[in-house]
Amino acid sequence: MAKRTTVLKVTGLKRAFGKNTIFDRFNLEVRAGEAIALTGRNGAGKSTLLRCLVGADRPDDGSVEVLGTPMSETSPEIRRNVATVIDDLDFFPDLSVVEHLDLLARAHGLENPDRMVDEVLDEVQLVPQSGQLPGTLSSGQRRRLALATAFVRPRKLLIMDEPEQRLDTEGVSWLSGRLQTERKSGLAIVFASHEPSLVDSVATRVVTLGAPR
Numbered sequence: 393m394a395k396r397t398t399v400l401k402v403t404g405l406k407r408a409f410g411k412n413t414i415f416d417r418f419n420l421e422v423r424a425g426e427a428i429a430l431t432g433r434n435g436a437g438k439s440t441l442l443r444c445l446v447g448a449d450r451p452d453d454g455s456v457e458v459l460g461t462p463m464s465e466t467s468p469e470i471r472r473n474v475a476t477v478i479d480d481l482d483f484f485p486d487l488s489v490v491e492h493l494d495l496l497a498r499a500h501g502l503e504n505p506d507r508m509v510d511e512v513l514d515e516v517q518l519v520p521q522s523g524q525l526p527g528t529l530s531s532g533q534r535r536r537l538a539l540a541t542a543f544v545r546p547r548k549l550l551i552m553d554e555p556e557q558r559l560d561t562e563g564v565s566w567l568s569g570r571l572q573t574e575r576k577s578g579l580a581i582v583f584a585s586h587e588p589s590l591v592d593s594v595a596t597r598v599v600t601l602g603a604p605r
Contacts, residue, residue: 396423397459399549399580400445405454407440414440415601418454420582424548427571427581429595436602438584439478442553445582446476458549472500475547477538477555483526489513489537490522493544500545508544515570516540531558539567550574552583556590568593 402420406413414437422428430438443449445456447465456463458470465471483492493512497505513519516536521529526537535558542550555571556564564587571594575581585591591598 396425398423399459400582401455401457402445403455403457405441405444405456406452407437407444407449408452420599422549422580422582424578424580425575426596427575427583427594429591429598430582430584430601431586431591431598432601438601439553441601442478442551442582442584446474446478446551448478472546473548475542475545475550477542477550477552479553483537485525485527488523488525489518489529492526492537493540496541497544502546512540512544515543515566532560532563535559536563543570547579549580549582552581554584554586556585556587564590 398421400420400422402418405418406416408414408416418441420428430441432438440449444451445463447456447463447470458473461467461469463470487495490509490513493509494505497508502508513522516539518533518536518540521533526534529537535555539555542552550571555567559567568590571581571583571590575594575596581594583594
């Protein structure tokens with residue numbers, strides 16, 4: 393069987409705040425079709441690591457590459473290949489739910505943006521709220537919108553920080569199925585989670601941060 397393409401390569405990553413070392417000499421390789429779950433206690437460094445992986449935080453040492461390109465938030469190639477659900481998004485206050493997704497789909501040059509937006513809205517169950525402003529949504533609906541912003545655009549790597557946050561049991565089940573489908577289609581996924589059912593059903597490998605060496 394042909395070896396799958398390495399999508400994400402992390403080498404010797406270190407991040408410290410003063411004398412507090414969050415992680416050191418961290419290595420990770422993620423191939424197409426793999427899903428890596430980051431687990432560990434609160435404060436173990438999961439969110440910090442994810443922010444370094446997407447270029448939102450700068451590591452003190454080491455390197456992050458996506459398909460051979462060094463991680464940079466400003467790189468067009470990185471922006472084309474990497475979708476993220478990391479922090480609560482700062483949505484444009486004057487754009488409706490559907491306008492947000494339509495803007496993203498068109499910005500990424502999708503051939504049929506209208507159809508994609510309609511399909512994603514239906515899947516995340518936000519059709520009734522499609523004309524609302526993000527500020528009027530419930531916290532669970534805002535999380536679904538954040539997930540929709542990742543699913544409405546092209547991606548070869550999906551990075552998420554606790555994507556199950558504020559989803560009910562039905563929502564977590566839907567997310568699990570969606571991520572399984574994404575992985576089986578060849579997407580590389582890295583996500584931090586405290587939800588055992590999501591980790592068990594989606595991850596092909598689990599990396600526990602803060603574990604004794």
